[in-house]
Amino acid sequence: MALFERSRRTTDEDYLAANDAATRALSVTAVETDFVAGVYGKLASVYDIVFGPTLHAGRLQALQRMAISPGDRILEVGVGTGLNLTLYPKDCQITGIDLSDSMLEKAHERVAKHELEHVSLWQMDATSIAFPDDSYDIVYAPYLISVVPDPVAVVREMRRVCRPGGRIIVLNHFRSSGTILSAIERAISPFTVHIGFKSDLDLPAFLAQAELTPVSIEKVNIPPIWSLVTCIKD
Ligand SMILES: C[S@@+](CC[C@H](N)C(=O)[O-])C[C@H]1O[C@@H](n2cnc3c(N)ncnc32)[C@H](O)[C@@H]1O
Secondary structure (H helix, E strand, O other): OHHHHHHHHHHHHHHHHHHHHHHOOOOOOOOOHHHHHHHHHHHOOOHHHHHOHHHHHHHHHHHHHHOOOOOOEEEEEOOOOOOOHHHOOOOOEEEEEEOOHHHHHHHHHHHHHOOOOOEEEEEOOOOOOOOOOOOEEEEEEEOOOOOOOOHHHHHHHHHHHEEEEEEEEEEEEOOOOOHHHHHHHHHHHHHHHHHOOOOOOOHHHHHHHHOOOOOEEEEEOOOOOEEEEEEEOO
């Protein structure tokens, strides 16, 4: 009887936790798209210095998880100044989209400097991607998801444009599971948005609400407080 009661309580707790993840707020901080565009308009000139080398290990690991084949069509969502663009093999087709003209201007300079003829760049909001369903083999969002007002809407679009069996890859910082660090990340989130990201995005709630079932979640960068989430579209 005691065993039965404990197991029933555990099941109820599991159910409530799962239910809560499906509905709870992803962050204590709300942002608007215009605000985000303004932040990146100001950050563009220093972005590569501040966020280049520090976050690069995660970018390299994401490239491995893509398992790119010749001819693959890859969509990079939130391409920014194009820090990933020289990493892709030249025998695939890369499309980069970004909200910010200033960030894209830097990306265009990089494309010209490195003669990246397999890359095309578009100014576009990730919540409304102007490409057809199933049109990419790999859809990748590096360091984007904690920046946007509605991460779930972005993933919905990423899934739509990815072909069945293709890869959806999210590289991002999410709130830590440790009590103290997580409390700090929540407290500073209203301030970190001014340097381009919410520090307290809730990974389990994000996965539940975006209906993503990853094939792997790896910790990346140093310190390893960023996550590389790899999914396959059904
Ligand atoms: C942290 S940067 C990441 C840049 C690059 N992917 C990297 O690896 O460093 C986030 C980028 O997402 C872009 N962004 C923010 N909101 C967006 C949206 N709704 N649609 C498209 N891009 C967006 C920003 O303009 C910025 O360039």
